[in-house]
Amino acid sequence: MESRIDVTVENREGERAEGDGKRHPNTCPRCHSHYRDDELEQTLRVCPQCGHHFPVRARERIAQLADRGTFAEEDAGLRSADPLSFFDLRAYTDRLAEAEVATGLGDALIAGAAAIERRPCELAVMDFAFMGGSMGSTVGEKFARACDRAASRQVPLVSVTASGGARMQEGILSLMQLPKTVCAVDELREARCALISIMTHPTTAGVLASFASLGDVIVSEPGALLAFTGPRVVQQTTREKLPDDFGLAESNSRFGHVDAIVPRAELRPFVGRLLAMFLQAQ
Amino acid sequence: MESRIDVTVENREGERAEGDGKRHPNTCPRCHSHYRDDELEQTLRVCPQCGHHFPVRARERIAQLADRGTFAEEDAGLRSADPLSFFDLRAYTDRLAEAEVATGLGDALIAGAAAIERRPCELAVMDFAFMGGSMGSTVGEKFARACDRAASRQVPLVSVTASGGARMQEGILSLMQLPKTVCAVDELREARCALISIMTHPTTAGVLASFASLGDVIVSEPGALLAFTGPRVVQQTTREKLPDDFGLAESNSRFGHVDAIVPRAELRPFVGRLLAMFLQAQ
Amino acid sequence: MSESPSSQAEELKLRERLAKLRDLPLLRGVGVSGEMSRLKRQLDRMGSEPSADDVWHSVELARHQDRPYTLDYVERICEDFVELHGDRALADDPAIVAGLARFDGRTVVLVGHQKGRDIRERTHRNFGMTYPEGYRKAMRVMELADRHRFPFVTLVDTPGAYPGVTAEQHGQGGWIARCQLTMVRLAVPSVTCVIGEGGSGGAVAIAIADRVLMQENAIYSVISPEGCAAILWRDAGEAKKAAAAFKPDAAHCLELGVVDGIVPEPAGGAPADHDEAARLLAESLRAALAEVEPLDPEERRRQRRRRFRAMGVYLE
Amino acid sequence: MSESPSSQAEELKLRERLAKLRDLPLLRGVGVSGEMSRLKRQLDRMGSEPSADDVWHSVELARHQDRPYTLDYVERICEDFVELHGDRALADDPAIVAGLARFDGRTVVLVGHQKGRDIRERTHRNFGMTYPEGYRKAMRVMELADRHRFPFVTLVDTPGAYPGVTAEQHGQGGWIARCQLTMVRLAVPSVTCVIGEGGSGGAVAIAIADRVLMQENAIYSVISPEGCAAILWRDAGEAKKAAAAFKPDAAHCLELGVVDGIVPEPAGGAPADHDEAARLLAESLRAALAEVEPLDPEERRRQRRRRFRAMGVYLE
């Protein structure tokens, strides 16, 4: 039996450019243009040459989306425990410590209150750099609390996902983050607050199979991989020939799974318009 | 623009046997065996040679399904009016009068209380012989009242459909029988009573697009045509090559639209089991 | 009332028509206020019973290639519109558009059939003929409306549901039924306007609203004139005769209690002046929503059901 | 309590485990009565902490080819069963069975994954790996259960949702999410039992019940041992090591608060005696339903949500 939760999803562009594993992160995998980091930051990390959307780290994403100075982080102190004393080639606790040092984040999701285009909302943003954006107990709990805060403030929740799936090192408890976040969305719905789900590259496995797919509106960035099972595992398991755009946002759009593909530069005003729509409900 | 409501659906077997329009109704269109009427009545109008299901008139259907002596007809006096003073090659009123004489029925649906395998239910049975089983105001009203009676007696409603669609001669009012019967089913649901929908050949157009498809359980007889648009109109409009089993129960089953295909001989015990299931709910 | 001879004649005619209406067991909209007086005003406004030529004129105007389509109205009557795509299962059906709209200072959910203006878009939109996927998209946004208490508006303009092999295989009939059921069950206020062709099951699937309106030159029918002629006259060329017989025009739909009101079109019809047609449509939608918004959701749903349960004419 | 030396040692071990459990912020099932005492009884019954070999034995038994599947249990524990087919949209997924069942003198709705016994049926059933169509079928009968107030029972036994191109195109992830949401929202009582492999998203899709049980030798996991080994050890051959690390066995799932109780299997495991396995399963399902049936539907839903909201271990 093959894994359905493929946390090894890295970057489909990287996969295409074979043997290009050591490509510099600021070199465009599509047109091979190279940029200084401040250049890319200026362009919201979209390649000015070809439009390729580079990954965006969580804090930078918040800066891109939220009105300056409005983001107030919550639950920053939450950390993953190690309920299984998990040890593969290394200890889970070591992996966590290393990820925190490398990313400056406590786990793969940041959440808090914000305003986007002067509309209040709750914001929950994932960071793929923290253990592949995998969802363990901390990510689940932070997302669930973001739902609670949105409900109590009567504002929409905007989630930005980037995830390889569930966090294997927490075993069955990582799987339980699927129903946990689903329940949190249900409570958000009971409070009549909207979930605007922004799926960025990659949104896969457990995150796609839970809260990310339950958005009242589902938006994706161009070229993002949105798949329950990543292309590598599908290929290995089924030996099927995969379509060129397998699992990409564009394919998902064609099959009716996303409401809109919005280029990064238009994302902020687009979300602002949606917030205006949903805030009028109250 | 082609018609979507094809009341000219007759008998797919007849269509296949080209030029065989004058086939005797008791000659099997599939294996060409011929039977006396009492022979066919004995076999529930299923060809003993090949299993072909001949059409069954409403009163005979009731005799097949209901426990002897339990059926108590209601609304037998309801008759179609002619709100549009409709006249094509002949007057609608003449067509109605002729259909009544030919079939001995007031309109294309008979309804009333019954018991099946000693389980109480409401029964609504259509008769294709009355103007192609077309649904006008009288069929709609009788079906709706059957829902009401089932709700007030807290028993399931068993419907047996055979219909070419809406009754054109009542114009837009015939179309309104779709939402009317849908609303009646909604009220049945609010009363927590089940609808067991038995689709027989042919269940098409307006009847398929309203109450017949809203069964808690949907059962079909083998070989029945269940299509919103009949094969002739699809063929004429789209010039597509139709699959051999286009629109048949077997195709509908493969595509997930019916719960079970039940041969006529097994229908009564099958419905009896379902009634037992639903009657335990109260 | 000050009366000229001609207005006397008019009034007599109206009285006759109302009397005839009262005789018919049209048990419409119990509890809907101002029924008869509104009907009177509307019939009044429309003048005499439409002739066969009038009816055919409506058919032609309803299908006119310059007639405004759903998105033409959306851009004129909505302050903002975010289109939502996809049925979450299989496809996004371009024959039906759905989205969040700002209308009259508030958010509504809007669904409408969409035909195409030029040949390329017409093909893309499949001439406004919907697949099951389109009804599923509509149902999805109906549920969105209910979750957020957004009023729900539909614009109907379709020759009918698409009569193709795949559409059948995907359950065309069943989804038309389920779409109606979902709309009947909505807790939020709803209004439908037939803005062009209200073609049979494909139209009625998204027309189960608290108030159903029709533009002056729209048609609403169980079958196309050509289809009816082909079946009953065995000659599609008799379409005009068929239309006169089954009366798909707004005046007759109003008389039969199928629609609650007629939305006036500018002189020369909606194709002649999109802006004015949109203004008049917006006004009617606003008025219709205002009528049903004050009701308690359960009571509104009950009245909606009663409205459709009462459809039909029969003898007892 | 009369104590022999060995039972003293046992009790000490149990106390330690319970103490450890209490330290963990497992905020499980607030309001679920008898939590700790039941847990104690169950852990008691199971004896000591499972070893790596014990865990692997469970993996093997959970996948054993003679293990009873959903329909084997249905024919043994239900007085009658009418299978319902189809998702009303596209297909009938044979990897999942659904139907109306008479159980314990009343009607319930039952859904379960279904593997195949021989090679032909295995292929037909796709090894119990579900397509989105299967989850839609499950959702349809969930709604049927709610409409008629039938208790809802699911049996979980799948390696996982099917990882194929079509399944992805039809929205595998989204339907797993929506299926969970539908199950969470049910007004009726529900119980789930993992009867074999509880494989990741494909399993959890139909496992959001008021009470979640697990057979003694079933496994419930976020990934297969082979998949985990391939990713973390870069060697699928290290499956046994992986299983020992991520602990998919019933004892650990109970300790972690993921399941509410363990359903005993006959000596030698369920494959050895289908009848006795079915009897024991029926007993547990009956007891679990009896616990939640008396609750008010709203309260039951609230508790169900709280149960799953509390899943996880983190540091604050």
Ligand SMILES: [Zn+2]
């Ligand atoms: Zn580039």
Ligand SMILES: [Zn+2]
């Ligand atoms: Zn024969």
